[in-house]
Amino acid sequence: MILELDQGNTRGKWRLIREVSTTGVDVEDVVARGAFPAGHWWRGEVLPPAWMTYRPARVRIANVAGRAAEDAIAGRLQRDLGVVAEFARVTAECGGVRCAYSQVERLGVDRWLAVLAAYRRSSEPALVVDCGSAVTLDLLGVGGEHLGGYIVPGLGLMRRALYSDTDAVKVAECFPSGMSLAPGTMTDDAVNRGLPLMVLGAVDRAFEWLQQHCAEMGAGTPRLLLTGGDGALLASLGDKPFLLLPDLVMEGLALTNP
Structure with missing residues (x-):
């Protein structure tokens, strides 16, 4: 056990x-x-x-x-x-994946584990999005090549930034699954729809970059994998095929700590 x-x-x-x-x-x-x-x-x-x-x-x-x-x-x-x-620790290579960071200790171990697990599931390229306190987006290219990634504030962090640095934009959280992302006509809707829209915009741009990279390498369309506490919410709002894998980080532990 x-x-x-x-x-x-x-x-x-x-x-x-x-x-x-x-x-x-x-x-x-x-x-x-x-x-x-x-x-x-x-x-x-x-x-x-x-x-x-x-x-x-x-x-x-x-x-x-x-x-x-x-x-x-x-x-x-x-x-x-x-x-x-x-x-678990980040290393230059593990499970067939090569880390993009020259200083591997600077890469968050949760990001590394999610990428390793993604590659273990399939060797096809993938965008791995972990939707937690911060949202991390890691790009896995052809042949297990980790291409780096992006880090942006998560939904909670963005909301707290609005609370602390504004006066009139302090609204209660309301993120129902499948919610509308149409432009808000009230401040509450403008905030609650705007925050996930920002994250989805980052996902779209990162996915487009990876698609172009894969096309140049002669590979097919990459996968989109979502994990993390807000993964289910963002999955319900996006318009791309995806896999929602809540245990993705823990799946990677079998590779770093067999």
């Missing part, structure tokens, strides 16, 4: 998996999953009951919350579960 954790800047999610082999191919059997609210879950009084029930033999973690959080998480897991936490 393996516990996998995806610790973001504000929230974390987890899953417990049992790795089984079917006709020589490792398959991940998810036996339990959950998510934490914003905050430092490792300071709480109790850990999720499923962790204590299944008592995982290993824990592998994607952490972008900083070194202090990493040390605290490792200590809590060692104390309560008796396991040594295995943290």
